[in-house]
Amino acid sequence: MGQVVLKGINKFFDSVHAVNDVNLQIRDKEFMVFVGPSGCGKTTTLRMIAGLEAISSGDISIDGNVVNELAPMDRDIAMVFQNYALYPHMSVYDNMAFGLKMRKFEKREIDKRVLEAADILGIRELLTRRPRQLSGGQRQRVALGRAIVRHPRVFLFDEPLSNLDAKLRVQMRVELKRLHLRLGTTAIYVTHDQVEAMTLGDRVVVMKDGMVQQVGEPLELYNQPANKFVAGFIGSPAMNFTAVTVTEANGSLIAENSGLRIKLPDETAQRLRGHIGREVMLGVRPEDLTVAGSADLGHPCFDAVIEVVEQLGSEILLDMKVGESIMVASVEPTARVRVGDKLRVAMRPSRLHVFDAQTEAAI
Amino acid sequence: MFFYVPMALFLLFLLFPFYWMVITSVRPDGELYRPWNSVNYNPFWTWKPTLDHVRYLFEETLFASWLWNTTFIALASTAISLVCGVFAGYALSRLNFPFAGSLGTGIFITYLVPQTLLFIPLAEIIRNYRLGDTPWSLILTYPTFLIPFCTWLMMGYFKAVPKELEECARIDGASRWQAMLYIVIPVAIPGILSAGIFAFTLSWNEFIYALVFLSSPEQKTVPVGVTSELIRGDVFYWGPLMAGALLGSIPVAIAYSFFVEHYVAGLTGSVKG
Numbered sequence: 001m002g003q004v005v006l007k008g009i010n011k012f013f014d015s016v017h018a019v020n021d022v023n024l025q026i027r028d029k030e031f032m033v034f035v036g037p038s039g040c041g042k043t044t045t046l047r048m049i050a051g052l053e054a055i056s057s058g059d060i061s062i063d064g065n066v067v068n069e070l071a072p073m074d075r076d077i078a079m080v081f082q083n084y085a086l087y088p089h090m091s092v093y094d095n096m097a098f099g100l101k102m103r104k105f106e107k108r109e110i111d112k113r114v115l116e117a118a119d120i121l122g123i124r125e126l127l128t129r130r131p132r133q134l135s136g137g138q139r140q141r142v143a144l145g146r147a148i149v150r151h152p153r154v155f156l157f158d159e160p161l162s163n164l165d166a167k168l169r170v171q172m173r174v175e176l177k178r179l180h181l182r183l184g185t186t187a188i189y190v191t192h193d194q195v196e197a198m199t200l201g202d203r204v205v206v207m208k209d210g211m212v213q214q215v216g217e218p219l220e221l222y223n224q225p226a227n228k229f230v231a232g233f234i235g236s237p238a239m240n241f242t243a244v245t246v247t248e249a250n251g252s253l254i255a256e257n258s259g260l261r262i263k264l265p266d267e268t269a270q271r272l273r274g275h276i277g278r279e280v281m282l283g284v285r286p287e288d289l290t291v292a293g294s295a296d297l298g299h300p301c302f303d304a305v306i307e308v309v310e311q312l313g314s315e316i317l318l319d320m321k322v323g324e325s326i327m328v329a330s331v332e333p334t335a336r337v338r339v340g341d342k343l344r345v346a347m348r349p350s351r352l353h354v355f356d357a358q359t360e361a362a363i
Numbered sequence: 364m365f366f367y368v369p370m371a372l373f374l375l376f377l378l379f380p381f382y383w384m385v386i387t388s389v390r391p392d393g394e395l396y397r398p399w400n401s402v403n404y405n406p407f408w409t410w411k412p413t414l415d416h417v418r419y420l421f422e423e424t425l426f427a428s429w430l431w432n433t434t435f436i437a438l439a440s441t442a443i444s445l446v447c448g449v450f451a452g453y454a455l456s457r458l459n460f461p462f463a464g465s466l467g468t469g470i471f472i473t474y475l476v477p478q479t480l481l482f483i484p485l486a487e488i489i490r491n492y493r494l495g496d497t498p499w500s501l502i503l504t505y506p507t508f509l510i511p512f513c514t515w516l517m518m519g520y521f522k523a524v525p526k527e528l529e530e531c532a533r534i535d536g537a538s539r540w541q542a543m544l545y546i547v548i549p550v551a552i553p554g555i556l557s558a559g560i561f562a563f564t565l566s567w568n569e570f571i572y573a574l575v576f577l578s579s580p581e582q583k584t585v586p587v588g589v590t591s592e593l594i595r596g597d598v599f600y601w602g603p604l605m606a607g608a609l610l611g612s613i614p615v616a617i618a619y620s621f622f623v624e625h626y627v628a629g630l631t632g633s634v635k636g
Contacts, residue, residue: 052530072534079534085527089549098545099535150535 001063002153002186003028004049009058011044011210018044020210022058026188031180033201034190035233041210042190043158049188050079050156062153073102078147079156082163084139086131086146093127096146103150117145120179137168144176148183157189161196173199194234198222206230228281228360231353237286237317240327243357244282246275255282259323260302265349271363272354280363283353286317289329289345291337296346304329306341320345388416388606395601416602417610426607428581429588434614436498436584437566440505444562447506448513449555453543455514456521457529467518474511478571481507489576500576501584505566512565513558520554521547556622564615585611 004026011019019041026032034042047053049060051072059066067075078099087095093114100110118124121141131139140160147155160176161169177200180187191197197204198218206213206221206229214226218234225231231239244255246264253269253276255262264272272280292301304320304327311333318329318337322345329345337343354363387395389412397404420426454460455467485504494500524547532542548555573587580592589607593600 050530050534052533071538072530073536073538075534077534079531081527081531083525083527085525085531087528087532087546087550089552098532098537102532102536102541146531146535 001028003063004154004186004188005059005061006045006049007059007061009045009048009060010056011041011048011053012056018210019048022212024205024212024215026186028186029184031177031187031189031200031202033197033204034188034207035192035194035197035204036207036213037233038192039209040207042192042205042207045207046156046158046188046190049154050077051075075154076152077154077156078150078152079158080143080147080160082159084131084143084160084163086139086142088131090130091127092123092129092131092134092142092145095131095142096127096149099146099150113149113151114145117149120148120182121145136164137172140164140172144179148179148185151185153186155185155187157187159191160189162191162193169196176200195236198234204234206233208233224362225353226362228283228355228362231283231355231362235285237328237330239283239285239353240289240325241281241283241355242322242325242327243279245279246272246277248276255280257323257325259304259321259325262300262302262347265300265352267350268352268354275356275363279357281355281357281360283355284327284347284351286328286330288348288351289327289331290348291329291331291335292344292346299346299349300352301344301346304343304345306337306339306343309337309339318343384605384609384612387601388609389413390602391415392602416606419600419603420606420610424592424603425581425583425588426585426610429583429585430610432498432582433567433584433586433611436501436505437563439498439502440509440566441559441562443502444506444509444513445555445559447510448517448558448562449548449551451510451514452517453521453547456518457526457547467515470511471515474508474515478508482571482575485572486575495576496578496582498582501566501569501572504572504576505569509562509565513562516558516561517551517554520551520558524550560618560622563618567611567615 004024006022006024006026009019009022010017022041022045024032034045036042044053048055051067051070055068060068062075062077087098090098096114096117097110100113105113114127115124118127121144123138123141123145126134126138126142131142134142140163143160157176161172164172173196180200189196189200191200198221201218203215203217204221205215208229214221214230216224221230221234225234225239228241232241242257242260244257244260247254247256252266253264253272255264290296292299302322304318304322306318307321307326308317308319310317310319314333315330316333316335316337318331320327320329320343327345331337355361356363386407386409390409391411391413392415394405394409394411399406451470455463455470485507489495489500489504494503528546528550529542532546533539537545568586569584570586573584574591577583577587580588583591585607589604589611593604593607
């Protein structure tokens with residue numbers, strides 16, 4: 001079992017409110033990812049779960065038992081640190097065995113578990129080496145091995161992949177996912193990388209300034225962001241935002257600013273009835289913009305001038321000037337476009353997002 | 364060229380006193396006291412090396428006891444200072460308690476109080492506890508400057524040990540005490556060694572306290588014994604003096620060369636994880 005519940009968690013560092021009223025239920029066997037920009041309180045929350053940081057107020061419970069006052073060693077968790085924190089004076093074997101030795105396991109059992117973990121991670125031939133003789137990826141594996149030999153109730157990961165180079169990061173990401181599927185242990189994973197969050201998490205918690213912005217499955221965050229911050233943070237390239245004024249003409253709603261004037265689709269218009277005459281934020285993802293063709297008849301369209309063309313092979317990113325604002329569109333690699341071209345761009349009507357200009361909450 | 368020539372000059376400059384000490388200690392008295400304007404005056408070399416001065420040291424003076432006293436005192440005071448310094452350094456750098464920072468600075472400031480001032484009140488204390496003329500008068504007073512020194516050095520070293528190592532150990536099931544014992548201290552061994560060597564050298568060479576607190580010849584340490592027993596009035600027994608200095612510096616030299624790698628690693632404060 002490994003169910004973690006956070007109830008009304010707050011953390012103050014002197015006058016700084018680092019974590020603000022976090023309420024979460026992390027289910028058994030779930031892979032939960034905390035994501036957010038640096039300083040958003042995600043690592044502090046993780047450290048409070050680990051018991052490395054005292055809680056200012058609130059309750060953390062693991063499998064129904066409040067662990068607020070328990071020392072890290074008594075919480076039955078294992079943690080993988082960003083810098084791996086391998087003990088430099090011990091061999092790989094001793095690094096992995098340390099936690100079991102501290103818990104007074106029998107030598108035979110220690111041996112069995114270390115070898116088993118080493119086999120899972122493919123580091124059996126490294127067992128006699130010292131950490132400084134290992135590459136970054138190997139150290140990462142040893143750090144993982146040290147966590148899994150303990151068979152803990154919960155794994156905590158603090159940005160474990162951020163010290164690896166890009167290629168290795170992708171590879172280790174897949175391995176982490178595979179490892180989780182194999183072991184089925186509850187995992188709480190902190191990262192600032194939204195791709196890691198989307199690919200690894202069963203559910204994702206988006207945090208900003210110590211507050212939880214949204215909790216949900218990756219696609220839920222992508223398709224129905226709760227506010228402008230989540231919308232901009234999840235997805236790459238980031239969602240385009242432009243401030244528009246809502247007006248009514250001939251019974252339908254129009255969103256317009258200096259560069260575009262579009263008729264809002266009925267479904268969106270329904271939600272915006274109360275905002276007529278006011279300014280709202282219109283959001284549309286780059287992948288929901290296309291070069292307008294005959295298929296887009298009746299879709300909201302606007303004119304744009306191409307400023308930069310980024311060829312990525314699988315797609316083309318167009319940086320376009322739309323009135324006063326810049327928008328990015330991700331279009332088919334077959335599109336024949338050049339810098340300076342004037343284009344008619346269509347939006348997929350079902351994929352429009354609107355946010356309140358003041359509260360930034362989704363409307 | 365730009366490397367070796369200055370290096371050679373520098374070496375020559377550094378090693379000359381040592382060379383002078385060695386050559387004087389094996390030179391017969393007849394050569395030592397030969398006037399500078401005599402025909403066969405040759406200050407930099409001798410053709411008749413002798414061990415007479417060394418023999419004189421061990422047979423006519425209490426040099427062997429001085430050597431033993433110095434070793435015992437230096438080792439004991441170093442051990443006391445290291446234990447205190449390691450714990451104090453750990454506490455000041457790792458445990459968050461009020462005034463930890465100012466306490467650290469305070470400890471460093473006590474190190475800056477000159478011994479030439481401190482020996483006056485210390486002499487009073489030594490007299491009150493009737494420790495005068497015993498090795499304990501030095502073993503217990505040397506830590507007054509060794510502990511601040513070790514604490515300061517260890518503070519810096521502990522700060523360089525990533526705190527995640529300790530946190531990881533505590534999650535792995537170690538108590539704070541075990542995490543310190545099994546993880547932090549082994550990682551800090553180079554720092555502890557360099558603090559130890561420094562403390563050992565400082566107490567080995569210490570002069571003022573040893574001069575003031577010890578009076579009988581058989582209790583003296585090497586630096587004090589050699590200078591007080593081999594300089595009588597204005598007569599300098601140069602041969603035995605230099606032989607004493609040479610033999611006295613050998614243990615320190617051995618200590619340095621034995622730990623030199625750890626020592627350098629300690630000073631540059633590198634923990635590779």
